[in-house]
Amino acid sequence: METLEIFDRLQAEFGAEIIDTGGAAPGDLFISVNPERIVDICLYLRDSAEMKFDYMSSLSGVQNKDNSFAVVYHLYSVSLKHRVVIKTGLAEENPKLPTVERVWKCADWHEREAFDLLGIEFEGHHNMIRILNPYDWEGFPLRKDYQGQEEYHGVRIPY
Amino acid sequence: MAERKTIELGYEGVPTDRMRMNVGPQHPSTHGVLRLEVELEGEIVTDVIPHIGYLHRCFEKYAEKMTYLQLIPYIDRLDYISSMNSEWPYVMGMEKLLDITVPEKVEYIRVIFAELNRIANHQIAVATFGIDAGAFTPFLFLFRDREMIITLFEAASGGRLLYNYFRIGGLSGDVPPTFKEDCLSIVKQVRNTNKEVMDLLIYNKIFVERTANVGILPADVAINYGVSGPMLRGSGLDFDLRKAEPYSIYDRFDFNIPVGKGEVGTVGDCWDRNVVRMYEMEESCRIVEQAVAQMSMEGDVLETIPKKIRPKANEIYCRAENPKGELGFYIISDGTAIPWRVKARGTSFVNLSVIPEISKGYMMADLILILGSIDIVLGEVDR
Numbered sequence: 294m295e296t297l298e299i300f301d302r303l304q305a306e307f308g309a310e311i312i313d314t315g316g317a318a319p320g321d322l323f324i325s326v327n328p329e330r331i332v333d334i335c336l337y338l339r340d341s342a343e344m345k346f347d348y349m350s351s352l353s354g355v356q357n358k359d360n361s362f363a364v365v366y367h368l369y370s371v372s373l374k375h376r377v378v379i380k381t382g383l384a385e386e387n388p389k390l391p392t393v394e395r396v397w398k399c400a401d402w403h404e405r406e407a408f409d410l411l412g413i414e415f416e417g418h419h420n421m422i423r424i425l426n427p428y429d430w431e432g433f434p435l436r437k438d439y440q441g442q443e444e445y446h447g448v449r450i451p452y
Numbered sequence: 453m454a455e456r457k458t459i460e461l462g463y464e465g466v467p468t469d470r471m472r473m474n475v476g477p478q479h480p481s482t483h484g485v486l487r488l489e490v491e492l493e494g495e496i497v498t499d500v501i502p503h504i505g506y507l508h509r510c511f512e513k514y515a516e517k518m519t520y521l522q523l524i525p526y527i528d529r530l531d532y533i534s535s536m537n538s539e540w541p542y543v544m545g546m547e548k549l550l551d552i553t554v555p556e557k558v559e560y561i562r563v564i565f566a567e568l569n570r571i572a573n574h575q576i577a578v579a580t581f582g583i584d585a586g587a588f589t590p591f592l593f594l595f596r597d598r599e600m601i602i603t604l605f606e607a608a609s610g611g612r613l614l615y616n617y618f619r620i621g622g623l624s625g626d627v628p629p630t631f632k633e634d635c636l637s638i639v640k641q642v643r644n645t646n647k648e649v650m651d652l653l654i655y656n657k658i659f660v661e662r663t664a665n666v667g668i669l670p671a672d673v674a675i676n677y678g679v680s681g682p683m684l685r686g687s688g689l690d691f692d693l694r695k696a697e698p699y700s701i702y703d704r705f706d707f708n709i710p711v712g713k714g715e716v717g718t719v720g721d722c723w724d725r726n727v728v729r730m731y732e733m734e735e736s737c738r739i740v741e742q743a744v745a746q747m748s749m750e751g752d753v754l755e756t757i758p759k760k761i762r763p764k765a766n767e768i769y770c771r772a773e774n775p776k777g778e779l780g781f782y783i784i785s786d787g788t789a790i791p792w793r794v795k796a797r798g799t800s801f802v803n804l805s806v807i808p809e810i811s812k813g814y815m816m817a818d819l820i821l822i823l824g825s826i827d828i829v830l831g832e833v834d835r
Contacts, residue, residue, distance in 0.1 A: 319548050320766035346478075350771065351797040353782050365782065367769045367797075368569050371675055371689070374696055378769065399678030403803045410512065425505040425834060434510050 354407030486828030500805025545770025662719030
């Protein structure tokens with residue numbers, strides 16, 4: 294199923310929660326959705342007989358040009374062999390949205406990574422701690438305005 | 453001396469007969485700097501908590517500081533055992549963004565090198581898995597063969613492990629004149645050794661007893677965890693990106709997708725995952741043979757490389773079937789020569805996340821085998 298078809302189905306199911314489609318060839322088309330209903334939308338995408346997006350390829354946190362955040366879900370259906378990109382926009386201050394780890398277990402570590410590097414908080418996640426950086430690290434390295442800490446446990450950090 | 457912080461360990465909820473133990477981070481059986489916090493009851497594993505990040509260098513931050521071309525050597529260092537394969541999804545995504553069609557010869561060389569690198573990766577995977585199970589001889593045989601592949605890569609790219617060979621729109625240089633003969637002699641040697649390894653290791657009674665019915669991963673659990681590659685196929689699902697959405701020129705070759713059948717145990721156990729790798733080497737050999745037969749040595753591999761790489765503001769998620777599974781790059785460009793964001797979907801990172809699910813209830817010694825059968829590379833887990 295193509296992205297635009299999926300967009301029509303989602304809009305019929307969820308109405309105003311599905312905001313827009315975007316992107317242009319040769320890149321990927323994506324569907325922008327409201328972050329508050331993300332779990333319901335994902336469950337629908339996974340369980341609906343026409344969609345069957347049972348496989349989450351990737352979950353990425355992104356900081357946009359205007360410093361707001363976005364979370365991008367790249368979904369794939371192993372049985373039906375089609376893919377879709379779902380995007381949610383988040384505010385600059387205190388970005389948070391519900392977790393989808395109950396939909397795809399794969400999201401567990403990906404969400405921890407987005408939290409670790411960008412500071413996006415996933416509400417309801419069973420273990421929202423850092424994953425790649427040390428557990429007591431300060432700051433979120435992938436933010437565009439990140440300034441590294443000068444010292445870590447008495448060791449000077451050169452840059 | 454710096455003041456040390458006291459670290460409080462939360463052991464309150466643990467009954468007295470359970471023990472917590474660290475596996476790694478400095479131990480050969482963890483295949484790199486991985487630390488597993490294992491909770492044991494006697495010798496039975498009741499919980500596994502992986503602690504990763506010992507090799508973290510924030511590749512994605514580097515990506516936002518350098519040009520598209522400068523990034524390729526950093527991608528080599530993600531999965532440093534199969535660098536050729538790692539470079540491919542990135543350059544493929546960039547070629548899509550820039551709307552470049554590469555010449556036939558480049559596509560053939562890429563396929564041949566990717567498949568040879570797949571063989572080299574699986575040789576390491578099977579060899580080190582054999583060591584985990586206590587078999588040392590197959591390790592020597594497989595590493596001897598891998599040397600031939602590496603010598604060919606060195607002749608083409610100059611590097612033995614980190615190749616920096618693929619370019620956006622082409623390759624960094626042409627292959628040596630004896631390329632075709634070298635490929636065919638490698639294929640012949642790999643087949644000979646694999647026949648030996650099948651007898652010596654795979655169907656060895658001790659090895660079968662150790663690995664059959666251990667670490668069973670059902671297919672539905674595997675999909676839910678996003679597991680891909682030989683691990684997913686070991687669970688009996690014939691899913692391969694080379695067949696599911698054929699990229700490059702993979703639709704021109706005749707090859708099969710080997711799957712785990714539970715021949716000596718249950719579908720999806722350690723033995724199945726390992727035997728899938730052995731069969732995949734044979735399929736790679738077939739692809740290399742076909743590609744060598746179809747390929748022409750005439751042509752230029754540099755002609756479609758753009759002088760200026762400056763894609764329009766756009767975004768793409770491009771993925772390819774790596775030896776370990778699906779490796780994807782999510783590239784966002786903003787119209788400048790420097791990427792706005794590059795996210796690497798590390799195969800090993802996702803595959804490793806399934807270990808707490810499949811190792812509970814087995815013996816401590818089996819945990820090492822389960823970890824070996826996942827075939828992780830810490831450079832890609834930690835990025």
